[in-house]
Amino acid sequence: NAGVTQTPKFQVLKTGQSMTLQCAQDMNHEYMSWYRQDPGMGLRLIHYSVGAGITDQGEVPNGYNVSRSTTEDFPLRLLSAAPSQTSVYFCASSYSHNTEAFFGQGTRLTVV
Amino acid sequence: AQKVTQAQTEISVVEKEDVTLDCVYETRDTTYYLFWYKQPPSGELVFLIRRNSFDEQNEISGRYSWNFQKSTSSFNFTITASQVVDSAVYFCARAAPNRDDKIIFGKGTRLHILP
Numbered sequence: 217n218a219g220v221t222q223t224p225k226f227q228v229l230k231t232g233q234s235m236t237l238q239c240a241q242d243m244n245h246e247y248m249s250w251y252r253q254d255p256g257m258g259l260r261l262i263h264y265s266v267g268a269g270i271t272d273q274g275e276v277p278n279g280y281n282v283s284r285s286t287t288e289d290f291p292l293r294l295l296s297a298a299p300s301q302t303s304v305y306f307c308a309s310s311y312s313h314n315t316e317a318f319f320g321q322g323t324r325l326t327v328v
Numbered sequence: 329a330q331k332v333t334q335a336q337t338e339i340s341v342v343e344k345e346d347v348t349l350d351c352v353y354e355t356r357d358t359t360y361y362l363f364w365y366k367q368p369p370s371g372e373l374v375f376l377i378r379r380n381s382f383d384e385q386n387e388i389s390g391r392y393s394w395n396f397q398k399s400t401s402s403f404n405f406t407i408t409a410s411q412v413v414d415s416a417v418y419f420c421a422r423a424a425p426n427r428d429d430k431i432i433f434g435k436g437t438r439l440h441i442l443p
Contacts, residue, residue, distance in 0.1 A: 251433075258334075258436045260433075274430055314425065317431075
């Protein structure tokens, strides 16, 4: 029972590099989301999706892109990494936006 | 934006003491949903409870209890007879009925249970 699988767990990038954080869920959830967690800031929503082909911006979307081509996958792309994007990233999925969310293990990203 | 406020940034209590974590939310909606999540030192986020705005009954689950009061827009979380394993960051969150409304998390309360 995999739940939400998020990769990689750790990543170090140089400023200006691009990368994709992967997120996959096997619970057939429609709602998926990406958060970043910074000290003292709690969880802030980056982007979310209410179903395949539908995405929308959250609270802090700048510098990130997402797509949702399948129900299972919701990758997060950093096009040109900046030190301000150093954070812990969590992917989550849920049956609906107002039901229990299942979180991935998190990705600790450092941009130098 | 409709905020969720967890005014207590960090709390320390001695094991076996009771502790209450506060959560105050803002909402313009009649229907809404409130959550608590736990993040232990290992880092994962674990769901604890979900309440909808029409159910004001207090909930108890073992040593955990939740007090939902619409009159004060609060959804407080109490741990009775705390244990070291309760040490974690606890997040309160609110969701609205419209799926296009964003889920809002509080900034979290870091709880230290001292042996």
